[in-house]
Amino acid sequence: xxKYILQRVLISLATLFVILLxxxxxMDLMPGTPFNDxxxxxxxxxxxxxxxxxxxxxxxxxxLYCKNMLKGDLGVSYAINKNFAVSGMVKDRLGxxxxxxxxxxxxxxIAGLLLGILAALNHNSWIDNLxxxxxxxxxxxxxxxxxxLLCYFIAYRLNWLPIxxxxxxxxxxxxxxxxxxxxxxxxxxxxxxxxxxxDVMNSDYILLVESKGVKDWKMxxxxxxxxxxxPVITVMGPxxxxxxxxxxxxxxIFGIPGIGRLMITAIQxxxxxxxxxxxxxxxxxxxxxxxxxxxxxxxxxxxxxxAKEED
Amino acid sequence: xKKFIALLLVLLTLVCCVSCGKKEEEEENPAAEDVxxxxxENVRKAMSYAIDRASLxxxxxxxxxAAEGIIPFKLASNPVTGQDFRDEQGAIxxxxxxxxxxxxxxxxxxxxxxxxxxxxxxxxxxxDSVIKAAEQIAYYLEEVGFEVxxxxxxxxxxxxLMDTGDYDxxxxxxxxxxxxPQTYMDLYVSYNHSNNAGRYDSAEYDKLVExxxxxxxxxxxxxxxxxxxxxxxQKDYGxxxxxxxxxxxxxxxxxxxIQFHSAAVDNYRHIVGKxxxxxxxxxxxxxxxxxxxxxxxSFVAETLFTSGLTELDADGNWVLxxxxxxxxxxxxxxxxxxxxxxxNWYDSNGKVVRTVTAQDFVDAWDRIMSEELASDYSWWISxxxxxxxxxxxxxxxxxxxxxxxxxxFMACLAFPSAFPINKEFIDEQGDQYATTAETMLYCGPxxxxxxxxxxxxxxxRNAGYYFNDQYDAAGTAKKIVFRVLEDTxxxxxEYEAGNIDTVxxxxxxxxxxxxxxxxxxRLQGYLFYLSININHYDE
Numbered sequence: 001x002x003k004y005i006l007q008r009v010l011i012s013l014a015t016l017f018v019i020l021l022x023x024x025x026x027m028d029l030m031p032g033t034p035f036n037d038x039x040x041x042x043x044x045x046x047x048x049x050x051x052x053x054x055x056x057x058x059x060x061x062x063x064l065y066c067k068n069m070l071k072g073d074l075g076v077s078y079a080i081n082k083n084f085a086v087s088g089m090v091k092d093r094l095g096x097x098x099x100x101x102x103x104x105x106x107x108x109x110i111a112g113l114l115l116g117i118l119a120a121l122n123h124n125s126w127i128d129n130l131x132x133x134x135x136x137x138x139x140x141x142x143x144x145x146x147x148x149l150l151c152y153f154i155a156y157r158l159n160w161l162p163i164x165x166x167x168x169x170x171x172x173x174x175x176x177x178x179x180x181x182x183x184x185x186x187x188x189x190x191x192x193x194x195x196x197x198x199d200v201m202n203s204d205y206i207l208l209v210e211s212k213g214v215k216d217w218k219m220x221x222x223x224x225x226x227x228x229x230x231p232v233i234t235v236m237g238p239x240x241x242x243x244x245x246x247x248x249x250x251x252x253i254f255g256i257p258g259i260g261r262l263m264i265t266a267i268q269x270x271x272x273x274x275x276x277x278x279x280x281x282x283x284x285x286x287x288x289x290x291x292x293x294x295x296x297x298x299x300x301x302x303x304x305x306x307a308k309e310e311d
Numbered sequence: 312x313k314k315f316i317a318l319l320l321v322l323l324t325l326v327c328c329v330s331c332g333k334k335e336e337e338e339e340n341p342a343a344e345d346v347x348x349x350x351x352e353n354v355r356k357a358m359s360y361a362i363d364r365a366s367l368x369x370x371x372x373x374x375x376x377a378a379e380g381i382i383p384f385k386l387a388s389n390p391v392t393g394q395d396f397r398d399e400q401g402a403i404x405x406x407x408x409x410x411x412x413x414x415x416x417x418x419x420x421x422x423x424x425x426x427x428x429x430x431x432x433x434x435x436x437x438x439d440s441v442i443k444a445a446e447q448i449a450y451y452l453e454e455v456g457f458e459v460x461x462x463x464x465x466x467x468x469x470x471x472l473m474d475t476g477d478y479d480x481x482x483x484x485x486x487x488x489x490x491x492p493q494t495y496m497d498l499y500v501s502y503n504h505s506n507n508a509g510r511y512d513s514a515e516y517d518k519l520v521e522x523x524x525x526x527x528x529x530x531x532x533x534x535x536x537x538x539x540x541x542x543x544x545q546k547d548y549g550x551x552x553x554x555x556x557x558x559x560x561x562x563x564x565x566x567x568x569i570q571f572h573s574a575a576v577d578n579y580r581h582i583v584g585k586x587x588x589x590x591x592x593x594x595x596x597x598x599x600x601x602x603x604x605x606x607x608x609s610f611v612a613e614t615l616f617t618s619g620l621t622e623l624d625a626d627g628n629w630v631l632x633x634x635x636x637x638x639x640x641x642x643x644x645x646x647x648x649x650x651x652x653x654x655n656w657y658d659s660n661g662k663v664v665r666t667v668t669a670q671d672f673v674d675a676w677d678r679i680m681s682e683e684l685a686s687d688y689s690w691w692i693s694x695x696x697x698x699x700x701x702x703x704x705x706x707x708x709x710x711x712x713x714x715x716x717x718x719x720f721m722a723c724l725a726f727p728s729a730f731p732i733n734k735e736f737i738d739e740q741g742d743q744y745a746t747t748a749e750t751m752l753y754c755g756p757x758x759x760x761x762x763x764x765x766x767x768x769x770x771x772r773n774a775g776y777y778f779n780d781q782y783d784a785a786g787t788a789k790k791i792v793f794r795v796l797e798d799t800x801x802x803x804x805e806y807e808a809g810n811i812d813t814v815x816x817x818x819x820x821x822x823x824x825x826x827x828x829x830x831x832x833r834l835q836g837y838l839f840y841l842s843i844n845i846n847h848y849d850e
Contacts, residue, residue, distance in 0.1 A: 011314060014315060014318065015318065018318050018319075018321075018322055021322070022322060022325055022326075025326060042504070042505065079597075080595075080597065081595070081596075081597060081598070081764055082597055082598040082600075082603060083598070083742065083746070084746060084764070089764065092764070093765065148800060148801075151801055151804060152804065155804070156804045156807065156808060159808075163801060163804050163805050163808060163810070164794075164796070164801060164805055164810075165766075167763060167766060167767070252797050252798050253798045253800070253801050254798075254801065255766070255794065255795065255796045255797075255798070255801065255802075257763065257764065257765030257766040257795070261765065261797075262765065268436060268465065268467075269467075270467050
């Protein structure tokens with residue numbers, strides 16, 4: 001088990017390094033300059049280039065950057081908030097995005113599991129069809145449509161919740177964005193849970209458990225669910241990362257200063273450091289989450305644990 | 312090991328794809344094969360007459376108006392009669408399909424071609440109106456016979472292509488920096504390689520502009536500019552003005568006093584009607600340091616918490632602010648300002664730090680002109696104010712010597728680039744200066760209390776401001792909150808719910824809310840025009 005984890009960690013680090021290099025080269029090849037104000041003369045542009053070290057060769061800048069990054073210094077922003085430390089900008093916004101994402105994931109997981117289990121237990125009945133319909137709906141509707149509908153009916157018309165994100169009431173004002181974000185994960189998790197559970201319920205060992213006389217609910221929780229969860233967790237990994245890294249559409253609609261908006265703005269403004277920092281954060285979170293999911297496998301399913309040890 | 316090799320292969324493939332992609336882009340350049348057609352005057356004439364500016368502006372549905380020349384409405388007034396430049400000059404462009412057709416046919420004959428093609432470059436992230444306008448312009452040009460290909464690029468790339476001359480015709484814009492025709496006229500002299508993307512080259516135009524800027528007689532200057540505009544637009548069709556941008560907003564009817572200046576920074580100092588006013592902004596402050604900032608949002612905030620020698624009133628005329636009084640010499644090349652005794656620097660808690668001195672202005676103008684700061688607005692002091700020397704005669708007396716008399720000098724002192732600084736404070740703060748509300752000093756009617764980047768910033772009235780009693784008497788807002796909101800639909804809901812007091816409208820919302828109480832169409836200074844690549848392709 002330990003060897004397995006170590007191997008995964010090393011590969012993750014190598015992946016991160018390669019991602020960073022690719023990002024850096026890509027940014028360099030993009031046309032235009034960070035300072036694209038119509039009113040700048042070439043002499044002024046040259047001065048700015050020299051000041052920010054944009055005139056040094058790519059590889060030099062990249063290694064300088066890696067060195068700084070390991071110290072926690074992600075550079076400064078050129079265009080969004082001039083001379084702000086990027087690490088500070090990313091940190092503040094990441095916290096909010098993670099909060100919304102975590103809420104959305106919690107809602108999505110609970111609702112998705114319930115929906116999926118309900119559908120599987122009442123397989124081929126009208127309940128099953130209803131749940132499937134809800135799933136299809138959830139997967140098809142874009143998140144901004146959900147967001148606007150929720151906003152209009154619940155926040156504006158009924159006044160049950162605030163319309164926009166409010167820094168003084170962070171939890172309450174994030175409920176609507178979280179619900180809007182959770183529609184897609186709910187649908188995805190529900191579908192996976194349903195199909196997995198049906199497969200498991202039809203398998204031989206469950207037949208054996210049933211014939212041994214184990215009561216219904218005890219069987220479901222103790223035996224069926226545990227086996228259902230493995231593929232579901234696989235799916236949940238990437239969904240979780242997508243949510244945590246901020247949906248820029250939801251952030252725009254609800255006026256949330258999150259990392260999704262930051263990345264979009266950074267790309268449009270050609271703010272090199274911020275874009276790379278954001279992309280790197282995304283990759284980091286993805287790799288960490290997948291690592292975590294892999295380890296979780298080993299915990300949940302002894303077969304995987306033993307097989308890997310034998311490797 | 313295998314995984315590592317796989318990763319490396321992926322990386323290599325990626326790099327190859329990107330570099331190949333880039334090469335292809337360079338080959339299928341947005342400039343058509345024979346850009347020389349734009350040297351033919353009839354081609355440009357046809358383009359100018361082909362566009363129905365009035366219909367186009369109306370269809371944008373945001374208060375935009377048809378351009379009548381390159382100088383926008385409400386930019387500058389005749390120094391003698393006070394008449395607006397645009398009104399005095401009248402319309403020097405027109406929509407005339409017959410004339411356009413005639414010019415097009417003549418051009419085809421002269422160039423020996425059956426059809427003329429144009430690649431029309433425009434920006435995709437510069438607003439809905441740009442996209443709509445580009446599509447309509449293409450339509451109008453095609454009516455006359457041109458074959459138009461729309462080239463859509465992001466703003467930064469559009470600017471880059473124009474910089475290198477890799478375009479045919481581009482829909483671009485210019486916003487005035489100050490209220491004088493010079494801010495536009497300077498753009499099209501043949502040796503302006505920063506802004507004259509099409510390299511329009513007319514010795515006659517150059518001469519008129521140079522003479523206008525050299526003369527000390529304001530009337531002569533004015534008439535030279537009038538003539539120069541005629542040469543550029545009416546005689547040579549060097550550029551094709553299209554429309555002047557509007558901006559639709561809803562302002563809560565219970566508040567008033569927001570001053571919109573199309574050729575200067577909007578003034579939010581005198582809002583009355585509510586104690587706490589919440590305003591919308593669709594961009595965040597970029598930089599609190601007013602000597603470094605270049606965007607409107609930052610400038611608006613900075614004119615609230617800092618003051619200059621003068622301030623602009625609702626009509627765009629200057630009034631004294633930090634300056635208590637001033638004198639000039641006989642020919643108007645020397646100005647001596649007496650700074651108010653009760654003008655102080657305050658910290659973010661409203662505590663007095665020290666009094667504002669003449670040296671603060673000297674330090675400020677030195678700093679903004681310095682090479683280390685590399686400010687984007689250093690030319691404000693040298694080219695707009697035309698200041699060549701500035702000294703502190705004593706603690707409260709600031710003297711400026713100009714290169715020559717400057718009619719817009721006093722008004723342009725109201726712009727943040729001319730505001731004073733507290734040098735010791737800046738040195739003390741080092742690179743923390745202007746990063747938060749606490750690392751700034753204030754000398755304006757408001758103090759910045761907090762700034763959450765990407766979310767909001769709040770200002771409260773400065774009780775120590777010398778005109779504070781007048782502000783109180785007028786019922787001026789005690790607190791202003793700016794909320795950063797990019798989505799207009801939820802912003803509109805917030806407005807209806809009473810949580811914010813202004814909304815910026817765009818697209819169908821303008822039509823939907825046209826008749827709502829509080830709907831306002833403010834004319835902006837931006838003039839959108841077609842930049843034609845006449846000579847810029849073999850540099």
